[in-house]
Amino acid sequence: MAGMYGSLTKRQMALLTPHAGIFDWDDLPKETKQQILAIKYHETTWSDAQRYLGDIDNPHFVDAAVRLLK
Numbered sequence: 001m002a003g004m005y006g007s008l009t010k011r012q013m014a015l016l017t018p019h020a021g022i023f024d025w026d027d028l029p030k031e032t033k034q035q036i037l038a039i040k041y042h043e044t045t046w047s048d049a050q051r052y053l054g055d056i057d058n059p060h061f062v063d064a065a066v067r068l069l070k
Contacts, residue, residue, distance in 0.1 A: 005049075005051060005052045006044050006047075007045050007048050009040055012036045012049070013052060015032055015035055015036055016028075016036070016049055016052055016053055016056070017056060019053065020057050021057065022053055025046040025047075025050050
C-alpha cells in the first residue's frame, strides 16, 4: 500500500491509520491534521489522506503491514 498515496510519508500514514472509519479530511481531529501537515505539506496532502483513509478499511487494498498498524 505504501507508495500509492502521492505526497504522504510513512509517518503521515501511521498518524492516519488510527482514524480508520473517517473518510473525510475535514472530519479528522484538528491536532491530527496539524501533525500531518507539519511532517510534510504538499498541495495534494488532504486528497492523498482522504484516499488513504478510504482504502485502509477496504480488504481489497489493505496489505499485511497496514493490518498490523491497526
